[in-house]
Amino acid sequence: MTRVAIYGASGYTGLELLKLLARHPEARVTALLTRQDEAPHLSEIHPQLTGAFDLRLENLSADEVAERADVAFTCLPHAASAEVCADLLSRDMKVVDLSADYRLGDAATYQKWYAHEHPDAGRLGETPYGLPELFRTQIIGAKLVANPGCYPTSAILALAPLLRAGLVERDGIVIDSKSGVSGAGRTPKLPFHYPECNESFSAYGVGTHRHMPEIDRVLSMASDQSVEVLFTPHLTPMDRGILSTIYATPKGDATPESVVTALKEAYAGERFVSIVDTPPATKHVAHTNRCHIYATVVRGKVLLVSVIDNLIKGASGAAVQNFNLICGFDESTALI
Amino acid sequence: MTRVAIYGASGYTGLELLKLLARHPEARVTALLTRQDEAPHLSEIHPQLTGAFDLRLENLSADEVAERADVAFTCLPHAASAEVCADLLSRDMKVVDLSADYRLGDAATYQKWYAHEHPDAGRLGETPYGLPELFRTQIIGAKLVANPGCYPTSAILALAPLLRAGLVERDGIVIDSKSGVSGAGRTPKLPFHYPECNESFSAYGVGTHRHMPEIDRVLSMASDQSVEVLFTPHLTPMDRGILSTIYATPKGDATPESVVTALKEAYAGERFVSIVDTPPATKHVAHTNRCHIYATVVRGKVLLVSVIDNLIKGASGAAVQNFNLICGFDESTALI
Amino acid sequence: MTRVAIYGASGYTGLELLKLLARHPEARVTALLTRQDEAPHLSEIHPQLTGAFDLRLENLSADEVAERADVAFTCLPHAASAEVCADLLSRDMKVVDLSADYRLGDAATYQKWYAHEHPDAGRLGETPYGLPELFRTQIIGAKLVANPGCYPTSAILALAPLLRAGLVERDGIVIDSKSGVSGAGRTPKLPFHYPECNESFSAYGVGTHRHMPEIDRVLSMASDQSVEVLFTPHLTPMDRGILSTIYATPKGDATPESVVTALKEAYAGERFVSIVDTPPATKHVAHTNRCHIYATVVRGKVLLVSVIDNLIKGASGAAVQNFNLICGFDESTALI
Amino acid sequence: MTRVAIYGASGYTGLELLKLLARHPEARVTALLTRQDEAPHLSEIHPQLTGAFDLRLENLSADEVAERADVAFTCLPHAASAEVCADLLSRDMKVVDLSADYRLGDAATYQKWYAHEHPDAGRLGETPYGLPELFRTQIIGAKLVANPGCYPTSAILALAPLLRAGLVERDGIVIDSKSGVSGAGRTPKLPFHYPECNESFSAYGVGTHRHMPEIDRVLSMASDQSVEVLFTPHLTPMDRGILSTIYATPKGDATPESVVTALKEAYAGERFVSIVDTPPATKHVAHTNRCHIYATVVRGKVLLVSVIDNLIKGASGAAVQNFNLICGFDESTALI
Structure with a gap:
């Protein structure tokens, strides 16, 4: 039984991670970390987990955590996370x-x-990017995995095979993404106050979202060329789910058939990615670790539609998938 | 043209009030008050009002307000409000x-x-309760009106005529109410964070909600007997609307027909109250100043279902109705 | 491996049942029945199940089903279901x-x-009611189990122990229930068309809902006395979840403490029922087989709030729980 | 008082039209047409209009309508509508x-x-397109106005001034639009059944939506060049609202400042269009006849975000605006 510690268990990715680990036959959660001195019971933080875990949050040192657990998941704000990772x-x-x-x-x-x-710049560029469908061999055996961002996962899975196959130009790619509100985290703020974002759809972070350079880097890395995309996120009145509509310029012999074929070949044998015949809905993959991708060519553009659950394949499900790989378990353990 | 000042314009009742006043031919908004020194433009606070008012929020003294306006609406927290009211x-x-x-x-x-x-106890008991359908004569000509609570409005309109007519017992009344989230105000808090309350229905304030004594008092006053109700509010994943399901013990010759008749007689000629034939939905009255009431007798209980828009008939619409009465305008001006 | 057939797999209870069975280590779905001659692939009916089952719907005779499967789940309309059950x-x-x-x-x-x-009246009264927390011994070893209604599950679990313990009167019980829209099934109808029921809350079936006699019967059976309740269902703008607020007259030494104690004792050792300290939300039990119950006494009433997921503990989760019992598996297999 | 007839009053555009006309001081609704022989009262079809109109739907001939009304609004399916229009x-x-x-x-x-x-091809190309901000002079005095589609309104208002000003290329324009579900009409169908589209976001009509040639034509007409766009609609879990995110290739001296300036100049003096400083949300214009447009240049694209209420500026509000123009009333009568 692998002993697991979780930093940042009180947010939504922590909650989903715990739900998945509750079904994992090889993992036992042994520590939930907080930087506060109160030690609330997990079921006070997440009533959804009543009866699932009898654990309290604790303020432990890295030494104490290392005694108590073999593997850690860090769901912390950026910078804070790298400090903890380095310690562990x-x-x-x-x-x-x-x-x-x-x-x-x-x-x-x-x-x-x-x-x-x-805070730990030496590991930048050395750490595998945790998208097993593209970087599995680097992840197996790694000590540290960079779990991908939610938007990047939806976009990269759709685009990488077509860039690799030379079916789309590396310039002029537009990624128009729509996310449920859980992607904004669990801290109450006015834009995510129910009567503000309910029954409303909005664009945000136009030209400035931090997932844009992440997509640039990973697509460049995956296709051995310099790629720079235009990424626009939108807030959708629903709990979970991301749909990315992607527009790219066709290249080579890109046809509706050839782009579908390239994607099917890229993901043949992949359990969590399906190429589908009709434009998908986020609900088709809600509460699963799956990605559904639709591809066509229309009016001079390769048009891709990709859906994931931002909290599962876009966060905690991918994290468990990576955990399975670095621990040597079957990659799909506890995942559907 | 009556000049109007609004305290607390940045919340949801302020927003709805401004939307209604934008259509009011006899009212001109001349001051929006804040206690902060910044003076944001109204359209920064409420992008919904872009183009409707060219006003900034201002931190003015009571003297300045009195020079600038004839009537004030106060949408402030309790206690703070009474202090301002007394000053004005x-x-x-x-x-x-x-x-x-x-x-x-x-x-x-x-x-x-x-x-x-x-802070102004002398006016307690002297101030008319602003439910014109029950207390119109007291409101006309008043200098101060206590605008009713949202839950109380939905419950009192349904119950008062039956208590008055001796068709329900004053004991054992149960009011089970369901409200949209805007009723909780505009301050971000975890229970009203979108992913917390979306796709979820919950009870709260069981036995402790402040609208309970308000309902007790007004029903007692309206029916000349001591009434004490059991009121349970619930949070519903929608922006606006209240539905109250009310259970009371029949008395006298209460039948499905007689309770309907009593309600129809009580509200004959009332523009904003309708007795309906089938159980209503909150959407039937959304964005209106109306109340729809369904009444029957089933399995030994008088059962009432009452719906309003919590922000209109339950707050800002009633406020404009009261404003119309105290200023001598047609009662339904700017209201539908 | 137990071979399973499902009648009526194309609705929401069928979908949830399949999701649960996909995780069941002892069950293999071998037949999906339809009365139509087309044989669509399951993933066309439920894109959510893409990759989970490689099965088509089939129009098979009872003999063919009996050859192919050991156990059947019937998710059919009433009357149609009993005919199939008798055949199997x-x-x-x-x-x-x-x-x-x-x-x-x-x-x-x-x-x-x-x-x-x-169509099969001889089995009425002989068939165990599939609420294991109350009727487990009758279910174990049964050939046929009547899976409970969703509303009844939420109400009966809260009330039965208090009726048995003599803490509430059998007369005058009011059950005010609120359900998500999936409870209405998957057939498109105007009241469940998105723009009709979204952002709206309504009462329906006042005094006429078929779950009322079911609650009467089971509470009477569970407490050895004649119980008749007043049950009012409401439609809530969310996918799933039921919250029942229950008002009953206290009896004997009913206090806030004694009602909580009676419930805790009744469900000690039950994995799927928890007595909670604060009024619960449906989201606390969404996607689980659990029921959370809150109990108190206020203003002369025992007040209970009970939440379940209507599709899981209120339908398919309970069905798997019953399946586990009649097949001799651990009762909680594939359930959380 | 202008007498008004409405064909197709039972849908959502009919409902919104009636709500607007209820506030119109110069219009009186005198006939509601249906092709069925039943004559339900309007409040049975739309409980939201209880008390607002005392009218029944009627099956009248064109002659009867012409006697009863001066102006008609036709909210009928295509082809059926043109037949009625020609008759009137x-x-x-x-x-x-x-x-x-x-x-x-x-x-x-x-x-x-x-x-x-x-059915009435002779009037094609002769009928003014009812977007007053672009074609006002043609609308004034017309006998027939083609009220614009909802998606086209959101896209055309944002793009036309920039195409005219030579700030974007006419090739390669991508319009990624998101609409609330009311845009799909009031006929129950599985994709719009609440539990199907709630909590889900999907693309549809990829490359095939009928609003694509409408956008092509009107943008070409408005900018005197041949324009062909790629338009992708999406279904958003909300009642109302459209947000279009538009990507175009910059031309000439397109900068963030120059595109904003061009838009501001184009709509100077327009009451219903505002150029805003931050990416807007559909809720900012819900229940209004307004359009808010955000414009910038980022990573080599002119990026526009445009929001309207699909039922108001995208349908019934524009219809009233056109009605006002052809009847000689103030253009904004009954509109906000």
């Missing part, structure tokens, strides 16, 4: 980091987009 | 108070339920 | 019936409320 | 047609996209 890695723990701290390739880019000096 | 009344302004400050009958009850000494 | 039972299959056909005690009551002669 | 125009009535029948320029394009021969 030096104590020989394995870590799946759900923050953005190890997703970018270099300290300068991190500094530019996160307005913060990276 | 002493300057000969008329006031419609949307807070709870003048709804109860005596200082002791106020102290008990609001945990605060009443 | 005569072929020695075990059946969990999710329809209402075997929930009532006698043919006359069935005829009165369902306006249909019962 | 020949009887010297004025008509605002809310269907798509007169929006395209020629019979062949209509036949191609609507799979139907046009």
Whole structure:
């Protein structure tokens, strides 16, 4: 039984992670970390977990955590997360980091987009990006995995195979993404106050969202060329789900058939990715670790529609998938 | 043209009030008050009002307000509201108070339920309760009106005529109410954070909600007997609307027909109250100043279902109705 | 491996049942029945199940089903369901019936409320009611189980222990229930068309809902006295979840403490029922087989608030729980 | 007082139209048409209009309508609408047609996209397109106005001034639009059944939506060049609202400042269009006849975000605006 510690269990990714781990036959949660001195019972924080875990949040040192657990999941704000990761890695723990701290390739880019000096810059560029469908061999055996962002997951899974296959131009890619509100986290703020965002749809972070350089980097890495995308996120009045509509310029012999074929070949044998015949809905993949992708060519554009559950394949499900890989379990354990 | 000042324009009742006043041919909004020194433009606070008013929020003294306006609406927290009301009344302004400050009958009850000494206790019991369908004659000509609570409006309109007509017992009344989230106000808090209350229905304030003594008092006053109800509010995942399901013990010759007749007679000629043939939905009255009431007798109970829009008939619409009455305008001006 | 057939897989209870069975280590779904001649793939009916089952719907005879499966779940309309159940039972299959056909005690009551002669009246009154927390010993070893209605589950779990313990009067019980829209099934109708019921809350079936006699019968049976309740259902703008607020007259030494104690004792050791300290929300039990109950005494009433997921503990989760019991598996297999 | 007839009053555009006309001081609704022989009262069809109109739906001939009314609004399915329009125009009535029948320029394009021969092809290309902000002079004095589609309104208002000003290329324009569910009409169908589309976001009509040629035609017409756009609609879990995110290739001296300036100049003096500083939300314009547009240049694209209420500025509000123009009333009468 692998012993698991979770930093930042009180948010939505923490909640979903705990729900998944409750079904995991090889994992036992042994520590829930908080930086506060109160030690509320987990069921006070998440009434949804009543009866599932008899655990309290605790303020433990890295040494104490290392004694108590083999693997840690870190669901902390950026910068704070990297500090904890470095501490745990030096104590020989394995870590799946759900923050953005190890997703970018270099300290300068991190500094530019996160307005913060990276606390563990040496591991930037060395840490595998936790999208097993693209980087599985690097993840297996790693001590630290950078769990992908939710928007990037939806976009990269759809685009990477077509960039690799030379079916879309690397320039002029537009990613128009729509997310449920849980993506904004659990801290109450006016834009996410129910009567503000309910019955409303809005664009935000136009040209400035931090997932844009992450997508740039990973698509570039996955296709061995320099890719720069225009990414626009939108807030959708629903709890969970991301749909990305992607517009790219066709290249080579891109046809509706060839783009579908390229995607099907790329994901043949992948349990969590399906290429579908009709434009999908986020509900088709809600509460699952799956990604459904639709592809066509229309009016001079390759048009892709990709859906995931932002909290599962876009966060905690991917984290469990990475956990399974670094621990040597079947990759789909506890996932559907 | 009557000049109007609004205290607390940045919340939801303020927003709805401004939307209604934008259509009012006899009212001109001349001051929006804030206690902060910044003076944001109204359209920054409420983008919904872009183009409707060219006004900034201002931090003005009572003297300045009295020079600038004839009537004030106060949408402030309790206690704070009464202080402002007293100041304005002493300057000969008329006031419609949307807070709870003048709804109860005596200082002791106020102290008990609001945990605060009443700042203007002399006016308690003297101030008309702004439900024109029941207390119109008292409202006309008043300088101050206590605008009713949202839950009380839905319950009192349904129950008062039956209590008066001797068709229900004064004991054992159960009011099970369901409200949209705007009733909780505009301040972000965890229970009203979108992913917490969306797709969820909950009970709250069981046995402790401050609208309970308000209902007790007004039903007692309206029916000349001591009434004490059991009121349970619930939070519903929608922006606006209240539905109250009410269970009372039949008395006298209460039948499905006689209770309907009593209600129809009570509200004959009332423009904003209809007795309907089938159980209503909150959407039937959304964005209107109307109340729809369904009544029957089933399995030994008089069963009533009453719906209003909590922000209109339950707050700002009633406030405009009261404003019309105290200013001598047609009662339904600017209302539908 | 137990082979499972499902009648009526295309609705919401069918979908949830399949999701649960996908995680069941002892069950293999071998037949999905339809009365139509087309044989769509399951993933066309439920894109949510893409990749989970490679099955088509089929129009098979009872003999064919009996060859292919050991146990059947019937998610059919009433009357149609009993016909199928009788056919399968005569072929020695075990059946969990999710329809209402075997929930009532006698043919006359069935005829009165369902306006249909019962096709298999001999089994009425003989079939165990599938609420294991109350009737486990009768369910174990049964060939046929009447899976409970969703509203009744929420109400009966809260009330039965207090009626048994003599803490509430059997007269005057009011059950005010609120359900998500999935309870209305998957057939498109105007009241469940999105723009009709979204952002709206309504009462329906006042005094006429078929779950009322079911609650009467089961509470009477569970407490050895004649109980008749007043049950009012409401439609809530959310996918799933039921919250029942229950008002009963205290009896004997009913206090806030004694009612809580009676409930805790009744459900000590029950994995799926918790007595909670604060009024619960439906989201606390969404996607689980759990029921959370809050109890107090206020203003002369015992007040209970009970929440379940109507599709899980109120339908398919209970069905799997019953399946586990009649097949001899651990009762909580595949359930959380 | 202008007498008004409405064809197709039972849908959502009919409902909103009636709500607006209830506030119109110069209009009196005198006939509501249906093709069925039953004559339900309007409040049975729309409980929201209880007390507002005492009218029944009627099955009247064109002659009878022409006697009873001066102007008609037609909210009928395409093809059916043109037949009625021709009948009424020949009887010297004025008509605002809310269907798509007169929006395209020629019979062949209509036949191609609507799979139907046009019943009144002679008026194609002659009928003014009812977007007063662009075609006001043509609308004033017209007998027939083609009321614009909802998606086209949101896209055309944002793009037309920039195409005219030579700030965006006419090729490669991508319009990614998101609409609330009321846009799909009031006929119950599975995709709009509450539990199907609630908590879900989906793309549909990819490359095939009939609003695409409408946008092509009107943008070409408004900018005197041939424009062909790629338009992708999406279904959003909310009642009302459209947000279009538009990506176009900059041309000439397009900068963030110059595109904003061009838009501000184009709509200077327009009451219902505002250029805003931050990306807008659909809720900012809900229940109003307004359009808010945000514009910038980012990563090599002119990026526009445009929001309207699909039922008001996208349908019934625009219809009243056109009605006001053809009848000679103040253009904003009854509109906010």
